[in-house]
Amino acid sequence: MMKCDLDNVVISFEDIYKGLPKRLDELISAPKxxxxxxxxxxxxxxxxxxxxxxxxxxxxxxxxxxxxxxxGRSRNLATRIGVDLRATSREQATISYKLTTLKDDYPDLETIRDAREYMYKHYSVQMIKVPDENERAIFQIYAAMKLGTINVFNSFRET
Structure with a gap:
């Protein structure tokens, strides 16, 4: 059993697992x-x-x-979205940097700044609250696999 410190509610893996399809529906139907x-x-x-x-x-x-x-997942959505999507350094701008490496799909994106501007014009974000950190982690992997984002932008490789 897992314990969510925020609410002192015990959440089992089985309960998280059963709730994954509902969470995915919630995420993909959230406003953009x-x-x-x-x-x-x-x-x-x-x-x-x-x-x-x-x-x-x-x-x-x-x-x-x-x-x-x-x-993506975060303990602080505002910071995470702000850093990843507004940063211009390679260490912080993970998604923007990845776009610059996909030359077949994005041949005009030469710099992280180019990629960030492209994202501003073409990308949207949907968000849901998930207070429990274990549920966030499990749900992120589940959603990435179900939505097919795992091959290019989501990677759960260990270093």
């Missing part, structure tokens, strides 16, 4: 927000919360072809 419009304040409004952090899972989609690209 343009990446360029997502700020800490916007994310607080989306969830009706004044305080941070907001723990959850997010899905990035290319609006041009409606292709789901990446499933």
């Amino acid at each position: 927000y343009e990446i360029k419009s997502l700020t800490e304040g916007t994310i607080k409004k989306v969830f009706g919360e004044d305080s941070l952090p907001i723990e959850g899972v997010f899905l990035i989609t290319n609006n041009t072809n409606n292709k789901m690209l990446y499933v």
Whole structure:
């Protein structure tokens, strides 16, 4: 049995497992927000919360072809989305950097800055609250596998 420290509720793996399809439906039916419009304040409004952090899972989609690209998770959605999607250094801008390496699909994206601008124009984010860290981890892998994002942008390789 796993214990969620936030609510002192015991959540078993079996309960998390049973809830995965419902969580996936919740994520893919969540409202889409343009990446360029997502700020800490916007994310607080989306969830009706004044305080941070907001723990959850997010899905990035290319609006041009409606292709789901990446499933992420964080203890603080505002920080994670802000860092990954606004950063220009290779160490922080993981998704932007990955776009620059996919020359067959994105031949015009030469720099992380180019990739970030492309993301601002073409990508959206959907988010749901998932307070339990174990559920977030299990759900991220489940959603990535079900949505087919695991081969390019999501990678769970160990180093």
